[in-house]
Amino acid sequence: MHKKTLEDIGEKELINRLGKFMPKNQISDDCALIKTKNENLLVNTDCLVENVHFNDINICPMDLGWKAVVSNISDLLSSGSKKTIGITISLVLPPRTEWIWVEELYKGINKALKEYGGMILGGDCSKGDDKVISITAFGIQGELELRRNACKPGEIILTTGIHGLSKLGFLMQNKINFDNQFSLNERLIIKSIEHFCRPRVYPNFLNNLLKTRSNKKIKRIGCTDSSDGLFQALQDLAMASSCKAIIDYEKIPKDKDWPNGDKWDEYYFFGGEDYELVFSLPKKWAKNLSKLDKNINEIGFFTDGKPSIEFNDNKKNKILNNTTFKHF
Amino acid sequence: MHKKTLEDIGEKELINRLGKFMPKNQISDDCALIKTKNENLLVNTDCLVENVHFNDINICPMDLGWKAVVSNISDLLSSGSKKTIGITISLVLPPRTEWIWVEELYKGINKALKEYGGMILGGDCSKGDDKVISITAFGIQGELELRRNACKPGEIILTTGIHGLSKLGFLMQNKINFDNQFSLNERLIIKSIEHFCRPRVYPNFLNNLLKTRSNKKIKRIGCTDSSDGLFQALQDLAMASSCKAIIDYEKIPKDKDWPNGDKWDEYYFFGGEDYELVFSLPKKWAKNLSKLDKNINEIGFFTDGKPSIEFNDNKKNKILNNTTFKHF
Structure with a gap:
């Protein structure tokens, strides 16, 4: 009998199986x-x-x-x-x-x-x-516990910045050819390579969160980073918090020269290594924070429902029929 | 020009060079x-x-x-x-x-x-x-800080157990032939494989140290483990503490069936992966501890002098002209 290999069982099932060896609070x-x-x-x-x-x-x-x-x-x-x-x-x-x-x-x-x-x-x-x-x-x-499982239905979903750039930088650095390469804006190419090779994070984010908190009783915030892509981050939050993410495609922050098309949507949602934070806040807090920090954008909201992701524009939901980065 | 590789510079020099990137207190x-x-x-x-x-x-x-x-x-x-x-x-x-x-x-x-x-x-x-x-x-x-650089001249050198067994187990498991293999005691072989595959440590060691401490003012003890071999452990202590180790070959605890000969001395001092503790204590404390724990043996003492290791029986010093485990 063929014994199952890691390739056979896949990454998700591997993580699931390894989770059984760990205390429950440390898995997600x-x-x-x-x-x-x-x-x-x-x-x-x-x-x-x-x-x-x-x-x-x-x-x-x-x-x-x-x-x-x-x-x-x-x-x-x-x-x-x-x-x-x-x-x-x-x-x-x-x-x-x-x-x-x-x-x-x-x-x-x-x-x-x-x-x-x-x-x-x-x-x-x-x-x-x-x-x-x-x-x-x-x-x-710090004072605020940011956790994947702390999102709540009714909260606004926000992100600290633009996605997809690191993936484009990766493709450029690997000299992978693609059709409309020559039409790409030079500034975008340089910026993308910078994002891939020298990603940045926002240590000030936590201070801004605390500054704009209207209700001091809230100590836990739903949050993760988009290291495995924006879609994976949203899915991880939805799964851990047992709620449904509704994303407004029109609100998603893109580089001004980011091209349109299925492929570019795929890079945006599944590219990974952008290290932006993806999180959810009560409406008032979300509004105060995105006012204070212009890089932060509201991109949707959580609602009751089966843990999943949907675009409010149904035509965009085909983007989600995609696979994420495979570790095995 | 040939650029120097890790093989060229060797492990010691590599550790030395990497040390320059770290805060000083964390190196040794x-x-x-x-x-x-x-x-x-x-x-x-x-x-x-x-x-x-x-x-x-x-x-x-x-x-x-x-x-x-x-x-x-x-x-x-x-x-x-x-x-x-x-x-x-x-x-x-x-x-x-x-x-x-x-x-x-x-x-x-x-x-x-x-x-x-x-x-x-x-x-x-x-x-x-x-x-x-x-x-x-x-x-x-814990209350006692065990550190490589805390040995002092005049202190007794002790070890928690027998060395060389893991190396013998390694050779057996790799089915490496050696001359007098057939004369080896079966119990010793089984014990050695056990030491190589399932090494043990002594969490009670710290309690016994505290129990037998005569002077409560002493908060720091010179100590390391013999994961890279007994010789390497003694050398690390001598170098970090700037003193000279004098080892009494006759006092070194050996398995009762451990054969004699240069090769067996080499396994004993350079074998590694025994995970015994090697440490030094003031005379009285050393005496109390080895009385309480029969597995602990006094094997020599530290004295003033160039950081080095010597046997008190000069004939045995040829053992030390050897190389330790090379990582690169």
Whole structure:
């Protein structure tokens, strides 16, 4: 009898099965929580594998170091971390790796830590055939707990920025040809590559949330980041919070030169690695926040119903018949 | 010009160079320290790579899971962790990996956590060509700070148990032939394989240390574990504490059936993966502790001098002209 492999069972089922080995409260969120006497710590682990998440052609080691840190900090922020303490780094490197590659990687790591706070706490290093960079990041849980399962029907869905750019940058860096390549705006191309190689996060987001909170009793907010794409983020929120997301396609913030068409919608919703926050707030709070921070956009709302995503314009729902990034 | 690779510069120089990217206090110890308002956390990361640290022939996935956890807990204990909070797991697995392999790995992980405390807090999973298991473990710093740099001249060097067994187990599991194989005691073979596949640690060690402390003012103890071999542990302590280790070969605890000879000395001092603690204490404390715990043995002492290791019997010093485990 053929024993089932990871390829057979697929990523979703793998996560589901691994979840059974973990305490229930730790499964559905971006970060794990460690309770200490006075403060709670947020912990996140992210793993980048050569020829799966990066290669020598599409990103230079300094940008890779930056991005590895930022993807972890994005998860901390999306759980409500008020301060990044630091990271540990587990590196697997082939012996033929040039020292300068490692040096550049660490320069990028420290650049991101200088920008967003935190320091290298320690790590481990081993030889291996392919490069692997696994980073575990630690932050301090702030006053607001941001959790995937805290969205509520009636709340407004918001996002901190534009999606799809990182995917376009990835395609450009991998020199993948596509039909209307030559009609693409140069500014958009440069911006997209910047988003792919040097993504940014918004440490000020938490302060702005606190500043605009009208009801001090609210301590939990539904939130995740769009590292696996906007669609996946919305789905994760809907599933964890047991409610239905209704998205207004017209309200979705796009780059002014972003082309129209099915393919471009696919990049936008399924591209991933944009590290924008996707979250929901009561109406008044949402209005105050998007007034204070012009990068934040309302894109829809949650309602009662089967955990799912729908566009209010039914014609747009075909976009959703798509597959997300497959890990296996 | 040939750019220097990691193979060219070697492991020691690599660690030295990476150290420059880290805050100074975090370089020389088994764990990193995270200060929170009331408690300090200890954090350790260890990375196991297929065909470097393990393969499908020499260890089954359940034992591998156990061992991956234990090697991390050993580092926490050797820094004075009074309680293991939990671990995060970063997994790289080829898509052809059978689910049952992953399930067995997690069973071994949870068996070790059940035995020694702690839970799975979270993690990440990605595909890749070779299996990589990177675990980050968290513990709470106890009253006694165990640190590599806290040994003092005049202190007695002790170890919690017998070395070399794991190396012998490794050779047996890899079916490596050696001359006097047939003269080996069967009990010793079984015990060695057990040590290699299912290493154990001593969570009671810290309590026994506290129980036998005669001077309550002493808060820091020189300590590390012998995961990279007894010699490496002694060298790490000597280097970090700037003192000289004098070892009494006759006092070193060996299995009663451990053969004599240069090769067996090499396995004993350089074998690694025994996860015994190697530490130093003031004379009186050392005496009290080895009286209370019969597995603990005095094996020498630290003295003023250039950081180094010497046997008091000069004839034995040839053992030390050897190389340790090379990571690159």
